[in-house]
Amino acid sequence: MSRPRKAEDPVRWLVPCNRCGQHHKTVARWPDGGICGYCYQQAKRTRGVCACGHEGVLPGIIDEQPACRSCSGVRLNVDCEGCGAEDELYCGGRCWTCILGDVVDNLLTDPTTGTMATELITLAGALKSMKRANSSMTWIRQKHVTEFLRNLAAAPKFSQETYDELPDSRTREYVRGLLIEHGVLPQRNALLMRYDSWVTQALERVNDPQNLDVIPATGLRD
Template identity: 55%
Template structure:
């Protein structure tokens, strides 16, 4: 069998006239043979010609910069037969944007033809995407087209109608697009997700009496509180899910051991806690509630989760991690900016990701971030990632974020990036939790509790707890200031 030709095989291919690599040849242009990589790069280069000022595709090269087809003598077809624009062609002489437009019209067409008026804002947003190739990659998938067709043929579009569609990430993503472009009203994302998650709970409870107990517990201890909030935080949503899951497991365990909840003893609780993982302590939300509601006959004790036992990064490790963070090429400007908030200012990932550009001030001399009620100035080189983010924001070239004020936009329409995703990116440099606790340990020593709390956006009680843990006192702070003045 003949040996396949490797891209870098000097005996198989002549050198590219631009990059010098021995790769498969795509074209012969005035400056020599052009490999496939350089060809794709050339036809995707657009802007203003460095020679004549023509605006369009710039496949040629010159000392002053990229040049157009006329000035470079490069002969390629990049004229879309549908819109006439100069662009990389996708198929049948059409550019990526025109091909995307055709897919959008097909997927969102109603049975009687044409895009329903209610869906026109979504259709327009998809067609105007700057990254049309990303839109095509997404919309060509069978499950995406199926979801869009179901929505387009479903008549009036409401959240309730979307809820009736098969549950999937695509359904939730499309819902986000509909909200972001004004087709559907905004609603509390985590409250809706929690309500949907609750529909599976009754089937997971083995005993009818316990099922009624769980229903009452959820309504009074979770839903009532969540509905009173302006917006349910992600952490509260996750804690509620874990508490209910553990509570249901405990009740099912009682059923298996032929114990009714009303007759549960301390021995039953202790056996449950010691025969499984530490997460079983999350029954500390079910049992106290049941006792306050007089649904249990005895006073039962469930040990609280111990706080302050998580690993904490030392000051020297923080300094090393900060040095690596600001000078590394391993992380994007977005990840480095978030890392600075955690590592230097002790911010929670969730809170960091909820920053908006209205919280950031960038000018020629300074970059300031508002974490609490005070603008904190970031000295060089901590300011560099923020300046880069301002000039090259992330995820703003698709239909998910047409005019978002989020600093750290995510893949989901209208929402910031997921904290777990960022924690994974930062893991090679530091643990986000250990870094945050280490930073708060040190920051709590810098001044009076109210001032530190106000600057960082924490409650005074939280900063006080870290200050006590660090062995710092306000008297020590005052003494240090006096010594500096002497």
């Protein structure tokens, strides 16, 4: 997905970008010409199979088709220092997948023991292998998701019951889905679960002294 562009400025940037034809700052000179920041960003994220058979990042353009670095002569650092993959680098010379791996390990490790529960190792694997590492990062970095995963890591033991005791949220249910999918939690009847939660909440309302005086009026007590 491309970012919204600023308006082009033909007075400041006299020579247009060779790819999009718009007047923006030239950030790279590649064999096909001067490249603006937007096209540079897009090139780093272009993946596929080059005409030569190489699969990976295709930042170059040959005959209007995306091409790999060696075919196009484009010089671009897309070699991850962590896993060696050819991919867009996120920070410290490492790709999004590597950074996501660190974030997940960090969140799911119990801070008091420095270890990860066996069940959570499976969950960590599932979270790390989500298809788009950069979207996964955006999801995980939300405060409520980070907090949820930290709580899960610090829970004294992992079971269906302790999982159900975590605060009810969409994150809990999403992660439950992953845990069920990977066989960590058993499949549960979704309707039954909703009924359980409704009964619990209804009982809490009944036990609330504020609501008690309502009961005789409804004819439930006789």
